[in-house]
Amino acid sequence: MKSVLVLGSGGVGAVTALALQSSGEADVTLIVRTDYETVMTRGYEFKSVDYGQVDGWRPSRVVKSVDEAVEHGPYDYIVVCTKFVPEVQKTEDMVRPFMHKGATVVLVQNGLGNEEPVMKAFPDGYVLGGVSMIGSTNYDGRINHISPDEVTIGTYDKRPEAIASAKEYVRLYSLSKSKGIFTEHLAKKRWIKLFYNATYNTIAAVTGLDTGRLYFSGISNNLVKEAMAEVRAIAEKELGEKLDPGIEAFMLNVDANEYYEPSMLVDVRKGQPMELEAILGNPLRLAQKHNIPAPLLQVVYIMLRGRQMALLEKRGLVDLPPLGFDLKEHKPVYDTLPWTE
Amino acid sequence: MKSVLVLGSGGVGAVTALALQSSGEADVTLIVRTDYETVMTRGYEFKSVDYGQVDGWRPSRVVKSVDEAVEHGPYDYIVVCTKFVPEVQKTEDMVRPFMHKGATVVLVQNGLGNEEPVMKAFPDGYVLGGVSMIGSTNYDGRINHISPDEVTIGTYDKRPEAIASAKEYVRLYSLSKSKGIFTEHLAKKRWIKLFYNATYNTIAAVTGLDTGRLYFSGISNNLVKEAMAEVRAIAEKELGEKLDPGIEAFMLNVDANEYYEPSMLVDVRKGQPMELEAILGNPLRLAQKHNIPAPLLQVVYIMLRGRQMALLEKRGLVDLPPLGFDLKEHKPVYDTLPWTE
Structure with missing residues (x-):
């Protein structure tokens, strides 16, 4: 059983949590801020091209804050599905409380240059990059997921342990209805x-x-x-x-x-x-x-x-x-x- | 006495009408669309750097439509103070009902290329260009006029009659509190x-x-x-x-x-x-x-x-x-x- 933390509970984060939890091999903690009360009361409602209609869903643990998430750590995978806006918050600061030797950070984000600062701040762990192809929106805990979830995972870091961690993530991610793909060509x-x-x-x-x-x-x-x-x-x-x-x-x-x-x-x-x-x-x-x-x-x-x-x-x-x-x-x-x- | 039509009753058009009417030598007709009822009921209210507080003001004639304005013509000067957006209405179409031999169209507008199509459509009359320096807004018939009204007038047309008409307009415009300037360098x-x-x-x-x-x-x-x-x-x-x-x-x-x-x-x-x-x-x-x-x-x-x-x-x-x-x-x-x- 892998212990997984998902940060970001928008359209991508919610489906990511669902995919990993549905693997049967991961225990998922999700940090939910805006929708916390809603998710605690009625859970997520998915209308998903991959998972069908899923009502009242929650992962193993829903927490409201970073502090609360830290209490329930450590995590094998820290999956970041937030927007990447360093002017508001740097990713390395966001994941720092969860860093420990051997943990893996997975950055499912747009653009370029997201991995480097985290790799630098986190030399004892592994940093994966993820390119997500998905059409998924979250309004008030209602997830409308219209195009099949496919995430391509790779590393800039060529250590064999990093690559092994990426392949393991892809395996986990693909155990239910989502699709994970390992790439040697992340860039x-x-x-x-x-x-x-x-x-x-x-x-x-x-x-x-x-x-x-x-x-x-x-x-x-x-x-x-x-x-x-x-x-x-x-x-x-x-x-x-x-x-x-x-x-x-x-x-x-x-x-x-x-x-x-x-x-x-x-x-x-x-x-x-x-x-x-x-x-x-x-x-x-x-x-x-x-x-x-x-x-x-x-x-x-x-x-x-x-x-x-x-x-x-x-x-x-x-x-x-x-x-x-x-x-x-x-x-x-x-x-x-x-x-x- | 000159007969003047002003088209456009925004911040520039309202002050233009006030300046010309205040000359004592012009009889001004103003086409007012949006604010018509307001202007007929309580008149314009000016808070003007040049004219002070003026309440309940109207020019000689306020009309609601082009047709009504045509009835009261012909006009010596047709002064266009509307925005120049040919995709919505071409200026030559706007002034066509008022065109007659010897009349003068004055285009108090931004930008370049405003005069040529009117000159082409109106070879028997004169077309002046005006560059306005003014800070003036009109909200619901209330004119807030904060920087001195100065309009520079010139012609692209070098016929002596066109130049004489421009100088006459400048003279009229300057008889009260506004400032008209004649330029030989309109472009x-x-x-x-x-x-x-x-x-x-x-x-x-x-x-x-x-x-x-x-x-x-x-x-x-x-x-x-x-x-x-x-x-x-x-x-x-x-x-x-x-x-x-x-x-x-x-x-x-x-x-x-x-x-x-x-x-x-x-x-x-x-x-x-x-x-x-x-x-x-x-x-x-x-x-x-x-x-x-x-x-x-x-x-x-x-x-x-x-x-x-x-x-x-x-x-x-x-x-x-x-x-x-x-x-x-x-x-x-x-x-x-x-x-x-």
Whole structure:
């Protein structure tokens, strides 16, 4: 029996907890904040393409806080399904209370650069990266899960114990209805998802348009396509290999029959911080490192940094000077490009 | 006595009507749509830096519709103080019912390219351009007018009668408390205002940030400044002369102590169409004509065309295909760059 902690109880976290608990070989503790009372009273309700209708479900243990989760540790796997927004909370700080020699942290998150700081803070343990393909939302403890759950797991760390831990996680994850896949090419998987996330997702957030409207306005076949070419150039240099030439056409048309709101557009509309650094900041830092020009992504990024500032301000995380100041006397929040910081 | 029609009864239109009526030499008819009942019942209330507190004010005639205004014509001056959004209504169509030989149309509007179509549709009359410097808002017939009214008037048409008509308008406009200025360099005046409008205004609309937040985030000294350099290159080529080197520094700092929402950001927030073609589309067409690169403004423009599409959609002016379509089968709203149309 493995002891597993899941952090993040959104659409991905809830299905992850269900998948692991359903394996029969894992004892799952889930940290639930917003929905705690609801989940304790009536449990989760799943309407799931993989698991069917599941009512009143709870994993082995539902806790409300990190402190409470620590009491019930230690955990073999600490699975992070939260958004990755280091401006709000760094992942290494989030998992630090659960770190112990031999434990494994699994980062089921978007973007690039998520693993490194955790690996650095946690040299005695193992850090896995997960790329999730799932359509799953959680509103008030009701999970609507519409596309099959498939998570691809790999490591940047090539120690045999890390790889063994990844394979064991994949085995556990696949014992019931979800699908886990082990990959030796985690970075490549992450980059392929970025063809969509660094372009459609970011341009949707800047323009305020969902994917159908981006398509219909002509922006898809114009800016989004150009941005994808920049992603390809960075990815191929960073990975040291050519990628499938069909990725752009696939990604450009993947939402060509719906008005879909990518996650960063949802964040803008809800006024909550975006996963900007993982999705765009870190790929651009690699472009800079390799001296690959990415002028379009750079403009999009600078604009979204400004918007992120306003989203962080709403959360009380950025203080703007009051009226009647002279802004010229103030150091801007971002006075340099990120790669020169 | 001159017979004057004012179209547009926002902050600019109301002060324009007041200035002309106060001249004592003009009989002003104002078309009022939204506020008609209010204006007929209690008149306008001005709190004006130039005119002081003025309550219960009406010009000689307030009418509700174009048809009613036509009945009371003909007019010597037809003064257009509406926003310039040709996607919604072309100015030449707006003024056509009032056109007659020898009449003068005065376009007190933002941007570039407003005069040409009216001149073409109206060869027997005169078309003046006006660049307004004013801080004036109209909410429910209450006008808050905070910065002195100054309108600079000129012509593209060099016929002596057109110039005489412009000078006469300036004289009339200056008889009370407002200031009219005649210029032989209308295009230059329009371009100088575009240093702000084509950059701050458009980037505010794209990013969703007011000027203080653009400044404080660092975007002002980065993207806005770069965009101003593009405006300068186009302007100097088009005008055939060098412009004052201090314009950028002045415009960058003009709002450095306030959180000001430029008009296009207000439009986005209110869900109403923006003056995109006058402010950015037409300057970019000139860039193309002169073969001046403007890559940053072009990206901003493409993004804002997408957003404009969504704003026009809200007004019922663009029909998107319903769910369950295949967007690949549809011709996009904008499938080419504007200068190749």
